[in-house]
Amino acid sequence: MTSNNSKNSFVGCEFTLYPMSDNFVDIILSALDEVDTSTVWMETDDVSTCIRGKMVHVYDITQAIFLHAAKTGKHVAMSGTFGVGCPCDTTDDVFLSEEDEPKNISKIKEINQKAGCKFALYPMGEKDYIEKIQEQVNLSKHRGVEVSPTHYATRLDGDVKDIFKTLHESFDQVQQAVSHVTMTFTISANSPSNQ
Amino acid sequence: MTSNNSKNSFVGCEFTLYPMSDNFVDIILSALDEVDTSTVWMETDDVSTCIRGKMVHVYDITQAIFLHAAKTGKHVAMSGTFGVGCPCDTTDDVFLSEEDEPKNISKIKEINQKAGCKFALYPMGEKDYIEKIQEQVNLSKHRGVEVSPTHYATRLDGDVKDIFKTLHESFDQVQQAVSHVTMTFTISANSPSNQ
Numbered sequence: 317m318t319s320n321n322s323k324n325s326f327v328g329c330e331f332t333l334y335p336m337s338d339n340f341v342d343i344i345l346s347a348l349d350e351v352d353t354s355t356v357w358m359e360t361d362d363v364s365t366c367i368r369g370k371m372v373h374v375y376d377i378t379q380a381i382f383l384h385a386a387k388t389g390k391h392v393a394m395s396g397t398f399g400v401g402c403p404c405d406t407t408d409d410v411f412l413s414e415e416d417e418p419k420n421i422s423k424i425k426e427i428n429q430k431a432g433c434k435f436a437l438y439p440m441g442e443k444d445y446i447e448k449i450q451e452q453v454n455l456s457k458h459r460g461v462e463v464s465p466t467h468y469a470t471r472l473d474g475d476v477k478d479i480f481k482t483l484h485e486s487f488d489q490v491q492q493a494v495s496h497v498t499m500t501f502t503i504s505a506n507s508p509s510n511q
Numbered sequence: 512m513t514s515n516n517s518k519n520s521f522v523g524c525e526f527t528l529y530p531m532s533d534n535f536v537d538i539i540l541s542a543l544d545e546v547d548t549s550t551v552w553m554e555t556d557d558v559s560t561c562i563r564g565k566m567v568h569v570y571d572i573t574q575a576i577f578l579h580a581a582k583t584g585k586h587v588a589m590s591g592t593f594g595v596g597c598p599c600d601t602t603d604d605v606f607l608s609e610e611d612e613p614k615n616i617s618k619i620k621e622i623n624q625k626a627g628c629k630f631a632l633y634p635m636g637e638k639d640y641i642e643k644i645q646e647q648v649n650l651s652k653h654r655g656v657e658v659s660p661t662h663y664a665t666r667l668d669g670d671v672k673d674i675f676k677t678l679h680e681s682f683d684q685v686q687q688a689v690s691h692v693t694m695t696f697t698i699s700a701n702s703p704s705n706q
């Protein structure tokens with residue numbers, strides 16, 4: 317069984333971007349156009365987009381797509397699931413880039429964007445899963461975001477880059493201990509009820 | 512520990528409705544206005560809405576909200592997580608209606624709406640979770656929907672009412688065997704890329 321720290325392990329994200337605008341097609345296409353997605357395998361259908369590759373690129377790309385859409389000022393949300401190590405998974409539809417440096421940081425460095433996010437970690441097949449979830453919720457209080465509980469998730473408030481850093485670190489730490497992990501997230505920017 | 516079949520057990524759903532329209536506020540408010548949500552506890556913030564109560568009502572209400580929004584003909588999506596039996600959960604913020612009959616069926620009976628949906632089941636703290644997931648994927652092939660695999664979920668295509676029936680039955684059957692279960696879903700109607 318491939319260790320999660322090996323060169324061959326990979327992460328995926330199945331996500332959808334929701335611009336609350338009549339112009340949603342253009343907003344989605346423009347955001348994708350601004351983002352370098354060459355470091356992952358990618359496929360889109362009418363329901364969602366799936367990307368698979370090295371963890372660093374999967375988080376880099378989802379963050380960049382969200383930020384480029386949110387910078388339009390429109391109310392934009394994104395929702396998805398990150399996954400690693402499902403026993404049913406295959407090595408089909410994956411691209412493991414030679415590169416280890418995320419490619420989209422320089423273009424989003426100047427974008428300051430506040431957002432609200434709800435995320436939930438699912439360490440699968442694991443007796444002590446509650447402990448592992450709780451550990452990341454507690455650690456997130458030191459990741460530059462405000463942390464509060466909701467009934468089925470944990471809420472994070474702050475800058476989008478700190479939110480994605482929190483998602484990335486939580487996921488990374490749990491998958492070092494548990495081979496099959498998924499993490500769901502919903503992030504919302506420029507909501508008329510949160511200005 | 513309360514059995515899941517007891518009068519006191521309850522289910523929740525944290526979900527967001529995404530109308531891809533400049534008019535999204537009106538579409539959301541109109542859909543909510545059409546739906547009888549008196550059978551559950553409900554709270555909304557800028558990121559999502561949470562409802563908690565009897566399973567029958569939680570599925571009835573999420574289905575009705577989605578259908579009333581989708582009938583506008585706009586591209587509408589909904590994404591969320593159903594949950595039951597989390598060890599951390601409390602009995603706060605729950606309403607257990609005396610009623611057992613769903614209240615929104617008559618108004619949506621005539622709405623025929625095709626959609627695409629991706630869902631994933633998470634039976635928590637359970638060694639044989641893959642088996643339980645696979646069982647529901649197989650049973651779904653006989654629930655009036657087309658079933659196909661995706662990397663991090665299972666795809667269902669068909670009428671919205673058959674899709675929600677599939678989500679409801681899958682969730683119900685797994686929670687009878689596993690006390691803590693969550694299920695994520697994303698459903699999309701009237702997408703320009705799926706007409």
Ligand SMILES: [Ca+2]
Pocket residue numbers: 348349350351352353
């Ligand atoms: Ca591009």
